Amino acid sequence: MIDLYYWPTPNGHKITMFLEEAGLPYAIHPVDIGKGEQFTPEFLAISPNNKMPAIVDHAPADGGDPLHLFESGAILLYLAEKSGQFLSGDFRIRQRTLEWLFWQMAGLGPMLGQNHHFNRYAPEKIPYAIERYVNETHRLYRVLDQRLGQADFIAGEDYSIADMAAYPWIVPYRAQQMDLDAFPNLKRWFDAIGARPATRRAYALGERYRSDLTSAQARGHLFGQR
Template sequence: MIDLYFSPTPNGLKLKLFFEETGLPHRIVPIALSKGEQFTPEFLAISPNNKIPALVDHSPVDGGAPVAMFESGAMLVYLADKAGALMPRSPRGRNTVLQWLFWQAGGLGPMAGQIGHFNVHAPEKVPYAIDRYTRETARLYGVLDRRLADHEFIADDYSVADIACYPWIVPHEAFGQDLGRFPNLARWFATIAARPAAVRTYDGIIDVYSARRRPLTKAEREVLFGQKRPGIRV
């Protein structure tokens, strides 16, 4: 059994989508980020960066002690290898998937996360930041759009590269992006959205960037963005 420490952020939803696609046995362990549960000693022992998702594999393939992991990209590679799915077997195919997986982790996620913060969660509007990150997210959407012009999926076959990127396209409106400007990306997005695993993944989920989500309180904002443990002054 695998324990998945989860909250419905785009990075958390990557792992939920992977498990829905593969059916790999797992158990969801909810982490309430706004309550500071990511700062508990028990969670930090698994995820020293105090971020979700994280996992503990109690039945690793080598039969040894449980494997604890943080960083969603590394977790997707580990799980793909364990499941024997969503990762090409050929070295060239694997290399392509890893490039796009790292591209998402190093570019698409961080930049889209910044515009999501300044558009949705920031207590005041910062025009320079909004313009900067809207433009950079659009540039990255354009990179993906060009890749998908002659590829059905990011790395030819559906893979963890697609799973990593998709949750960062779901909140495109909150990121100030119009998918009409990116027809190849829009086609890919619609294809994945229609997959049964994606439908199950997002059933009942209110994404952290959704306009339907209630506004954060001052205390919640301090925990989430000030990285303050509840009750501790820094």
């Protein structure tokens, strides 16, 4: 059994998308980041960076104590290796998958996160910051669109953890000031993943845990940290 520490944000959705696809048994432990639940000692013991998602695997492959992990990319890689799914055993496809997984973790996620911050959460609208991150979002969408012009999925012809990492960051494309019609390959991929039953289940599950992360209380927890 896997315990998933979760809130329905893009990084949280990545892991429910994987678990729903793979059919691994899991239990959700909500971490309401708008209420500051990411700062409890119990959560920090498994996720010292005070961010979700995190998991605890009670049946790790080495047969040892329960294993805890934070960082969504590390979790996706762990679950892919544990289940033997969504990460090809083919040498070259595996490298391609990891390359794009790291691209998502180091580029797409952080840059689009700043887009969300300055477009949606910042109390004052700072034109320079908004333009900077909308431009960067546009550039990253273009890179992904070009890649998806070469293959059905990011790592090749099969759906993989690279797709699961990127998809939830494209879902809020309107809030990011992006027009998906300008990226036809990306749009084709986005529609195909959105239609997968496991994706639908993952997003339906997220609806149970919605909260307003723009409230004054949530902003205090999320953006008042040092």
